[in-house]
Amino acid sequence: MADGTLVAGGTVPSTRALAAAFGVSRTTVTAVYEQLAAEGFIVTAAGRVARVASQLALAAPPKPGRRAPPQTPLSAYGRRVENMVLPALSSGQPLQLDFLYGAVAARDFPALPWRRAHQAALLQHQQRLYYGPPEGDVALRRALQGYLARARGLLCNAEQIVIVHGSQQAIDLCARVLLDPEDAFAFEDPGYLMARRCFEATGARLLPVPVDDLGLDTTQLPEHRAVRLVYTTPSHQFPLGAMLPIGRRQELLRWAARRQAWIIEDDYDGEFRYGQRPIDALHAIDTQGRVLYIGTFSTALSPQLRLG
Ligand SMILES: Cc1ncc(COP(=O)(O)O)c(C=O)c1O
Structure with missing residues (x-):
């Protein structure tokens, strides 16, 4: 036929x-x-x-072999994403000298307790095989509420927590709901490229803010009228590593209140400190509700979980 x-x-x-x-x-x-x-x-x-x-x-x-994709034009968003240069993925091959950051020691992953917990959850909570709330499992959000208070000094209700597929999805959601093409966003320079790309994809204008050996230079935050948010990594500046001191944290919060702007706090590895207690998240000292805190399980457990 x-x-x-x-x-x-x-x-x-x-x-x-x-x-x-x-x-x-x-x-x-x-x-x-x-x-x-x-x-x-x-x-x-x-x-x-x-x-x-x-x-x-x-x-x-159909003829064998690859067919050219249909020439239907992409949306403006799609065209911006199509033209983006993203970092190459690791080949997965073991290298002699590997400078890849953020890798987790596989032997430290609690494989056995993880398997037991997974099995127990499956057997005890059959209803979890059905759709759950879109913002994430209630029990997990309650557990995170306690964890964030203990580990990061961050006080919030479980209802304020949304479970996402890692920081990347959280950043992307922030970009989509907070920025329009005519807006501008402040961003650490140098900073985390994968986050910058999410904000750029909205068409909003990039306003780079220099980073020095104390982290984001808060004296150079833009007073531009179109600025809607700043993205920052205060616990451990990415990629230079500084921890933002309290004076700059306060200045950053004052700037956000003045500009009615959001602060996107990416706390990707805030739990890790050699020999000293990690300092509290920026969110912990925010009295104006201007900080959107993003945490991830990628660094403490595994990026394969895609959970944040
Ligand atoms: C600055 C920064 N934010 C977030 C992440 C983690 O991203 P995700 O939670 O999407 O795995 C990383 C991982 O390398 C990172 O370097």
Whole structure:
């Protein structure tokens, strides 16, 4: 039918003839014809020869090999994303000298407790196999509320927490809901490229803010009237590593209040400190509700979880 050997309205071979031609049982051919009839390719009726459906207009069979994608134009957002240069992914091959950052020591992953917890959850909470709240599992959000208070000094309700597929999705959501193409955003320079790309994809204007050995230089935050947000990594500036001191934190909060802007706090590895207690998140000293805090399980457990 696809290559035109059998034409619309024409007869198809009898089950007996086809079974003999292919050396298979008639039952097999009958099952195939029933399936073709159910899908509308052929029409069968008791005591009548089967025919190819009369309205059948099959496209020419696809040619082997890759086909060019259809030339339908992308949206403005799609075109911006299409033209972005993103960092190459690691090949996964072990290297002699590997400077890849953010890798987790596989042998430190609590594989056994993880498996036990997973199994227990599956057995005890069958209802979790059904749709849950879009903002994430209630029990997980409650557990995170406690964890964030203990580990990061951050006080919030479980209802304020949204579970996402890692920081990347949280940053992307912030970009989409907070920025329009005519807006501007302040961003650490140098900073985390994967976050910058999310904000750039909205079409908003990038306003780079220099970073020095104390982190984001808050004296250089833009007073531009279109600025809607600043993205920052105060616990451990990415990529230079500084921890933003309290004076600059306060200045940053004053700037956000003055400009009515959001502060996107990316706390990707805030839990990690050698030999000293990690300092509290910026969110912990925000009295105006201007800080949107982003945390991830990628650094403490595994990026494969895609959980933040
Ligand atoms: C600055 C920064 N933010 C966030 C992340 C983690 O991203 P995700 O949670 O999407 O895995 C990383 C990981 O390398 C990072 O360097």
